[in-house]
Amino acid sequence: MSEIDLPSFPFPHDHLTPSPAYAERRASCPLGRVRLPSGHAAVLLVTHRDIAAALADTRLSHNVTGPDAPRSTIQPSFFNDPRSMNSMDGEPHLRIRRIVASAFTPRAIDQRRPAIEKAAADLLDTMERAGAPSDLITDYCFPLPVLIICRLLGVPERDALRFRDWSTAFLSGEKMTDEQRMARIGEFAGYISDLLARHRATPGTDLVDDLIAARDGTDRLSEDELAYLTTSLIAGGNETTANSLGRAVLALLSDGREAWEQLVVDPSLIPAAVNELLRHNVLGPGASLRIATEDVELPSGPIAAGEVVAIVGVSGQHDEQVHPEPHRLRFDRTAPAELAFGGGPHYCLGAHLAKAELRIGLRLLIERFPKLRLTVDPADLRFTDGEILSSLIELPVSW
Numbered sequence: 001m002s003e004i005d006l007p008s009f010p011f012p013h014d015h016l017t018p019s020p021a022y023a024e025r026r027a028s029c030p031l032g033r034v035r036l037p038s039g040h041a042a043v044l045l046v047t048h049r050d051i052a053a054a055l056a057d058t059r060l061s062h063n064v065t066g067p068d069a070p071r072s073t074i075q076p077s078f079f080n081d082p083r084s085m086n087s088m089d090g091e092p093h094l095r096i097r098r099i100v101a102s103a104f105t106p107r108a109i110d111q112r113r114p115a116i117e118k119a120a121a122d123l124l125d126t127m128e129r130a131g132a133p134s135d136l137i138t139d140y141c142f143p144l145p146v147l148i149i150c151r152l153l154g155v156p157e158r159d160a161l162r163f164r165d166w167s168t169a170f171l172s173g174e175k176m177t178d179e180q181r182m183a184r185i186g187e188f189a190g191y192i193s194d195l196l197a198r199h200r201a202t203p204g205t206d207l208v209d210d211l212i213a214a215r216d217g218t219d220r221l222s223e224d225e226l227a228y229l230t231t232s233l234i235a236g237g238n239e240t241t242a243n244s245l246g247r248a249v250l251a252l253l254s255d256g257r258e259a260w261e262q263l264v265v266d267p268s269l270i271p272a273a274v275n276e277l278l279r280h281n282v283l284g285p286g287a288s289l290r291i292a293t294e295d296v297e298l299p300s301g302p303i304a305a306g307e308v309v310a311i312v313g314v315s316g317q318h319d320e321q322v323h324p325e326p327h328r329l330r331f332d333r334t335a336p337a338e339l340a341f342g343g344g345p346h347y348c349l350g351a352h353l354a355k356a357e358l359r360i361g362l363r364l365l366i367e368r369f370p371k372l373r374l375t376v377d378p379a380d381l382r383f384t385d386g387e388i389l390s391s392l393i394e395l396p397v398s399w
Helices: 020-028 048-056 090-104 106-111 113-130 136-141 143-153 162-170 178-201 207-213 223-253 255-265 267-280 313-317 351-368
Strands: 033-035 041-045 288-292 296-298 301-303 308-311 396-398
Touching (some): 041 048, 048 308, 048 313, 090 106, 090 223, 106 113, 106 351, 113 136, 113 351, 136 223, 136 351, 143 207, 143 223, 162 178, 162 223, 178 207, 178 223, 207 223, 223 255, 223 351
Parallel strands (some): 041 308
Antiparallel strands (some): 033 041, 288 308, 296 301
């Protein structure tokens, strides 16, 4: 196939299931090439083994941020920003990660479980008082991670609703003009600057205070690093988790509520269910990009130095060679861990927090509303249709 005839990526999708093109490519051309939104060509990685190998291989650089670099979005994005940890390699990345990692260990997150449970219980109390029906996205799935990140970071909860527009702009979660996106990101940056100044003037015990004080030996975060990291935590800590929680509830309540009833009867399955839902659910149409700094041999074949690869995690998570019946929700899977949080040195710093939020959020929702049900056909639900994330706009339910 010539460079001119390459298929355009992302492929058409229906928001709820992976594009059929991924299965076709896994079977016939696991290292086929596509045309990115930037116009550059890239090798599309679609099998679980290729994706797992690529995520762990440091010769596939994250630094794809130059002005003429390949892009996975048409508009400017967090994913193309050189200040993002996700765009760094080697020591610059490890330096920031070492400084802040202690705030996100399993032990540190366990200590914050009461705050997570309190945030969830407060929202469910409000839902119960208001009575059915409810839009679960507005009343629970979005405000839960926002409240949690506000309480952990020490952000005033009255500001929580402002984060939705800012986060979708930051993470390319919604289509908007360049002017709209940059205006929202500018507002977000100004807010973070004021937040850090307040905490420096009056230190406390919140996570943002931990980040201000965090160091690796004598090394500390620069002001720009601290501001960008705090912004990333707020945006990543609410948009992606809210999307995951909403889609998890939708998946559990679909197909006759069979999966939901399994968890009502046996809540001990919730940790396994969260892992399976992270594997199963499609959060958006995008891919993460890497560029080979030298020749790399992947399980399906070679990648030449200078070539760009596009990693489609959801395709690997639906690889039938690793996950039989990939489109079915099964809480008894023993296959390798989900790829939702990446891998290798860049394994998501907030993975433990996100899993805790999902497990607690689902458990308390199931305990409070075991008869929860959808009030619309899933085919009629609306999504933001962003370039990277595609989030539920609403999820009407009753009980």
